[in-house]
Amino acid sequence: xxxxxxxxxxxxxxxxxxxxxxxxxxxxxxxxxxxxxxxxxxxxxxxxxxxxxxxxxxxxxxxxxxxxxxxxxxxxxxxxxxxxxxxxxxxxxxxxxxxxxxxxxxxxxxxxxxxxxxxxxxxxxxxxxxxxxxxxxxxxxxxxxxxxxxxxxxxxxxxxxxxxx
DNA sequence: GCCAACGTTGGC
DNA sequence: GCCAACGTTGGC
Numbered sequence: 001x002x003x004x005x006x007x008x009x010x011x012x013x014x015x016x017x018x019x020x021x022x023x024x025x026x027x028x029x030x031x032x033x034x035x036x037x038x039x040x041x042x043x044x045x046x047x048x049x050x051x052x053x054x055x056x057x058x059x060x061x062x063x064x065x066x067x068x069x070x071x072x073x074x075x076x077x078x079x080x081x082x083x084x085x086x087x088x089x090x091x092x093x094x095x096x097x098x099x100x101x102x103x104x105x106x107x108x109x110x111x112x113x114x115x116x117x118x119x120x121x122x123x124x125x126x127x128x129x130x131x132x133x134x135x136x137x138x139x140x141x142x143x144x145x146x147x148x149x150x151x152x153x154x155x156x157x158x159x160x161x162x163x164x165x
Numbered sequence: 166g167c168c169a170a171c172g173t174t175g176g177c
Numbered sequence: 178g179c180c181a182a183c184g185t186t187g188g189c
Contacts, residue, residue, distance in 0.1 A: 144186045
């Protein structure tokens with residue numbers, strides 16, 4: 001299967017994005033106009049660079065709920081584009097305020113994510129039980145990144161899991 | 166609430 | 178530019 005081997009030119013077309021359900025659950029996103037929400041509050045350079053350099057409109061997104069009783073995948077979404085400066089970094093009253101950022105030299109970006117559908121919860125324990133997902137970034141020990149790349153194989157394995165039940 | 170892992174900060 | 182201290186994340 002040489003033809004399916006990844007090459008250096010391959011670009012990630014799938015992502016996993018974490019959000020706390022208290023702030024923005026998949027249900028909240030689905031209720032929004034056009035089911036789209038601005039993915040604001042990213043304050044990590046690696047995650048920002050993914051948005052800036054690698055994410056493109058149409059890319060698939062696994063919608064993860066974190067910081068809750070049962071973390072895991074709760075929905076499917078897509079990148080809707082519209083990369084722009086995240087205004088919350090300039091607002092002292094905002095929990096994501098960054099005093100070291102300024103409007104003439106903004107640090108943080110955001111883009112729109114469009115929720116497509118809710119899935120049954122795919123919790124960590126179930127995901128860890130899948131050999132095809134052994135390398136998945138979000139399942140690695142010590143992973144804290146709120147945006148991680150997902151391989152085409154991992155994406156397919158998730159779809160298979162959802163179809164199986 | 167704990168704590169391991171990780172990113173950031175700042176003194177040197 | 179090193180690296181110890183600190184703060185944060187996030188599963189458990």
